[in-house]
Amino acid sequence: MKIMISAEGVDLESHVAHRFGISHYMILIDSETMAFEAVPNSGATAQRGAGMQAVVFAISNDVKAVLTGYCSPAAYRQLTANGIEVFTGLSGRVGEVLEKYKKGELGKRTEDNGRLRSIARIDSASLVHALTGSTRQFANLLPMLISVVLLIGLFNTFMSKGLLSYIFSKSPVLDTLFGTCFGSIMAGNPINSYVIGAELLNYGVSLLAVTGFIIAWVTVGIVQLPAEIAALGAKFALLRNALCFALAILIAFLTMTILFLVSG
Amino acid sequence: MSVKTTEKTKKTKSISFMLIFPVLVAVIYGVLLAIKPEQGLLALKNSGRIFLNILQPLALVFVAMLVLNLFLKPGQITRLLGKRTGIKGAMLSVVAGIVSVGPIYVWYPLLKELRKRGTGNAQIAIFLYNRAVKPFLLPMMIAYFGWVYVGILTVLTVLASITLGYVVSVLIKEKDRPGSVI
Numbered sequence: 247m248k249i250m251i252s253a254e255g256v257d258l259e260s261h262v263a264h265r266f267g268i269s270h271y272m273i274l275i276d277s278e279t280m281a282f283e284a285v286p287n288s289g290a291t292a293q294r295g296a297g298m299q300a301v302v303f304a305i306s307n308d309v310k311a312v313l314t315g316y317c318s319p320a321a322y323r324q325l326t327a328n329g330i331e332v333f334t335g336l337s338g339r340v341g342e343v344l345e346k347y348k349k350g351e352l353g354k355r356t357e358d359n360g361r362l363r364s365i366a367r368i369d370s371a372s373l374v375h376a377l378t379g380s381t382r383q384f385a386n387l388l389p390m391l392i393s394v395v396l397l398i399g400l401f402n403t404f405m406s407k408g409l410l411s412y413i414f415s416k417s418p419v420l421d422t423l424f425g426t427c428f429g430s431i432m433a434g435n436p437i438n439s440y441v442i443g444a445e446l447l448n449y450g451v452s453l454l455a456v457t458g459f460i461i462a463w464v465t466v467g468i469v470q471l472p473a474e475i476a477a478l479g480a481k482f483a484l485l486r487n488a489l490c491f492a493l494a495i496l497i498a499f500l501t502m503t504i505l506f507l508v509s510g
Numbered sequence: 511m512s513v514k515t516t517e518k519t520k521k522t523k524s525i526s527f528m529l530i531f532p533v534l535v536a537v538i539y540g541v542l543l544a545i546k547p548e549q550g551l552l553a554l555k556n557s558g559r560i561f562l563n564i565l566q567p568l569a570l571v572f573v574a575m576l577v578l579n580l581f582l583k584p585g586q587i588t589r590l591l592g593k594r595t596g597i598k599g600a601m602l603s604v605v606a607g608i609v610s611v612g613p614i615y616v617w618y619p620l621l622k623e624l625r626k627r628g629t630g631n632a633q634i635a636i637f638l639y640n641r642a643v644k645p646f647l648l649p650m651m652i653a654y655f656g657w658v659y660v661g662i663l664t665v666l667t668v669l670a671s672i673t674l675g676y677v678v679s680v681l682i683k684e685k686d687r688p689g690s691v692i
Contacts, residue, residue, distance in 0.1 A: 306591075306624055376579035383579075383611065384572050392561070393532040396539065399557025403549055437571070437647055441564065444654040453655075457663065464642035470614055477618035478625065478634065482682060486635050489677060493639075493670045497663070504662045 247277045249347065250304050251340050252314040256284035258341035264315030267296035273340055274307060277348065297321035304330060313343055313352070387435045394438045398445050414451045418499075425455030426494045429462030430487075431469070439463035453505075457498035465490040567650040574646035578609065591624055591637060600672050603633040607640025607671070614641070631682050632675035639671035 252269035254261045263269030270290050275282040285303075289296030297317065301324045304312055311331040325332050333352045336343050346352050414421045425446075429439065443456040466487050467474060474483040543550035591606045610617065621634050643664055651660050 302620065302623070306629075372580065376576055379579045380572060380575040383575055389529075389532045393535040395560050395564070396535050396553075396557045398560055399553040399555075400538065400542075402556040403553040436642065436644055437650055440647070440651050440654050441560070445560070453659075461642060461663075461667065465639050467614065473614075473618055477622045482631055482634075482678070485681060486638065486674070486678060489674055490639065493674060497666050497670055500666055501659070501663050504666075505659055508658060508662070 247310045248308055249275045249277050249311045249313060249344070250307070250309040251275065251312075251343060252287075252300075253284065253340050258282065258339070258344065260340055262313065262315055262336050262338060262340055262343050264337070266312070266314040266317035266321060267298075267300045269300075269314070272300065272303060274309070275344060277344075298324070301325055301328075311347070313347060387437060390434055391437060391441070394441055398442065401445070414455060418452065418454055421452050421455035422458040422495050422498050425451070426458035426462045426466075426491060426498070429459035429494065430466035430491060432463055434463075436460070436464050454498050454502050457501050458494050461494040461497050462491065465494060564650065564653075567653040570649035571646055574649065575611075578611070578646055591629055591633060599630070599633055600636055600675055603636040603675070604640050604668055604671060607637040608643045608645065610637070610641060611646075614638075630679065632679035635678040636671045636675040639674050640668065642667050 251273045252263040252266050253271045253273045254263050254269070256271055256273075258273070260271075260273075263271075267287075267289050268291075269287055271284045272287050273282055273284050287296075287300065287303075289299035297320060301321050304325060305328050309330055311333065312325055313333045313336055315336055316334055317325070317332060322332055322334075333347065336352070343352075414424060432439070432442075439460045443460050446456050446459070447453060468487070471483060471487060474487075539550060539553070542553065591603060617638075621629075621637070625631075625634060648660060648664075655663075
């Protein structure tokens with residue numbers, strides 16, 4: 247079982263760090279073999295969000311228990327919601343604290359720590375939290391959505407069906423290729439692709455082309471490509487986007503074939 | 511710290527883009543209403559009609575968002591993407607991609623970190639692909655395209671993501687990363 251202790255130094259002789267998020271090191275210890283590894287905490291100098299970075303670190307390292315001096319209520323909630331036990335109010339040397347933990351001498355933090363409880367019970371605080379989060383997410387997508395709707399209003403007023411028929415040549419392959427290219431260049435919340443896609447259908451553009459457009463909207467990101475290359479490397483980003491482009495066309499054809507077979 | 515700074519910069523850039531687009535649309539309408547008021551009003555009327563049509567599905571989108579936020583914690587998504595490999599790893603990446611919310615730039619720094627800690631290219635590719643399946647947007651999609659079409663497209667998207675993960679894992683070898691091929 248893996249235990250994580252916030253520490254001032256790199257070995258078991260160092261002191262337990264008081265603050266979980268901004269401790270200098272995180273010591274990961276296998277409680278059975280006692281093998282340990284000290285990892286510099288990337289959030290040590292962070293102004294904000296250090297606790298959450300440490301939470302992500304704990305979760306991604308499959309930690310089962312966190313031992314520290316203090317951790318914020320938000321970090322505590324995330325840790326316990328992910329099945330990680332949290333022991334706070336600890337000080338002294340890492341090795342000593344670890345021994346106490348192994349002997350069962352440490353008391354868990356006394357607040358709500360049940361994973362099941364957090365799933366089964368919806369209290370007013372979590373409802374308010376969810377409501378606030380949803381309202382924020384919803385408010386974030388509204389400006390773009392309203393702008394897209396206004397743009398479609400313009401499009402409807404000025405775009406003639408003749409012009410669209412000219413662009414979408416009624417050749418299934420070319421139509422889908424155009425639709426997929428259009429979706430690859432555009433970006434943003436998928437909801438906008440549905441609104442635009444439905445309007446394209448009203449203008450007589452084929453569902454095949456619209457399907458390629460909708461899939462490529464999310465899976466291919468020409469606009470985000472520099473950011474993806476920076477984060478995940480050029481080879482991965484370019485290959486992923488190229489494959490997603492091909493898959494968008496393939497899915498469009500498969501969807502239409504199955505739809506045709508299902509609906510006769 | 512550097513990850514945080516990058517995330518902050520991208521967030522600022524995206525906020526600017528989010529503002530530029532609505533402002534640009536408002537300017538176009540302003541100019542249109544000034545020079546061709548009749549057509550400007552017609553465009554507004556057309557927009558109002560579209561907006562009225564999407565109000566009901568939008569309300570369902572909000573309810574679905576609320577339910578997801580109530581039962582799903584952000585850390586649980588990270589846990590799904592952990593270091594698990596094989597079919598189980600692929601399926602968990604599918605689930606993580608489907609339930610993930612927020613713009614993609616928020617996820618890049620986290621994916622970078624997870625990759626450093628052993629998450630494979632296949633899992634990341636599967637995760638990114640499944641962002642196309644959004645349960646809270648399904649009411650909207652069904653309202654526009656019908657549930658049969660949405661059902662077929664959703665199943666094909668998930669299957670395509672696993673195919674993509676496999677092809678990525680074959681074409682990009684995972685150096686010094688044990689067992690990361692699905």
